[in-house]
Amino acid sequence: MNTDTLLQALRWRYATKVFDPNRKIPADVWSALEDTLVLSASSFGLQPYRFVVVDDPSLRQQLMPHAWNQRQVVDASHFVVFAARTAITEGDIDRWIARIAEVRGVTRDSLAGYRSMMTGMLLDPSFAPQAVHWAAKQAYLALGNLMTAAALLGIDTCPIEGFVPAEFDRILQLPQQGYTSVVCCALGYRSPDDKYAALPKVRLPKEELIRHV
Template identity: 55%
Template structure:
């Protein structure tokens, strides 16, 4: 069986605790990006890999990430995003879309792909197929399948935001958009997906007044309950 290229033990964590909270305090929902500062190509591809590596239940990956480079498309999207400047000013713009009406064929594709990647006979994954197929059918019968797929894509948004922060990249998650208009502009329904939200990423403009605002968060004792 093919093995993952990493060992199960590390002598040191890749990011010590002290190196985590500093960047998380530094990040903020960036309103104004410097349109002249582009993300370095190596960072760009690391961010795209972070999207691919985001976890999902049973690894089904019921999502699509649309990276919008075309300036004309950006202008059209900005017009259906409350004219928010991040849409055209950020170096990188990702639309997070989720699968609509996940099908047994999606489950089968995942099972076949797992067998190929791990070099195991597909017959050995019969139990996995039954298990995933079972809970997908339960979600469908309960009318919760699309909402479930949406949640998985939001996890990828979180992965993207934290990854960007650790790479020194500013970002803004955005739901202030018209998802139906995005769907139409990007032809997503024809591909079996629907728009949820976007993430703009790049480098903050020195003129962004929001960069200096204090973080507004409830105290840890109110947010985290210890039992």
């Protein structure tokens, strides 16, 4: 890939308002997009989130009224709810340490310093009130990764913050699992009827947004 290809994909991308409900993302392409979620960066690598892919049409119909009746929820090929951990436990940290040891073929004892760094921050009582906000920030990293990857593959996306998290949580039974919804993303293919597709992309000048010091 060259720089022109990258920038062309990002200029082509926009927050799709009208999806073609008859076009579906091929299974192999969707599998690759799921991998981009798994491969996203997160603080400590801990991945304090889950990605809920809502396949069930009836569930999507239940969610739509709680997203300002935005049709993207039901018309897009795929709809993902990004759910953040509401609390970080010692068990979460130990499961991650065990996973590192398994994948890299090292002992858990060799990771004691890393574990201590995580517990020192994440289990401190002062961190508890901010845990969900910290986890939400990690989920947003994954959202950006997904949207960029989708654009490179010619898949349209629409990030959605306009929804009622408490209602999404209730319908998807997230609190029982220790999570809360923080942002969503609809993915699929733009409809020819979406007037926004042809509008020029508007951004502030590069010189205004980027400062070299």
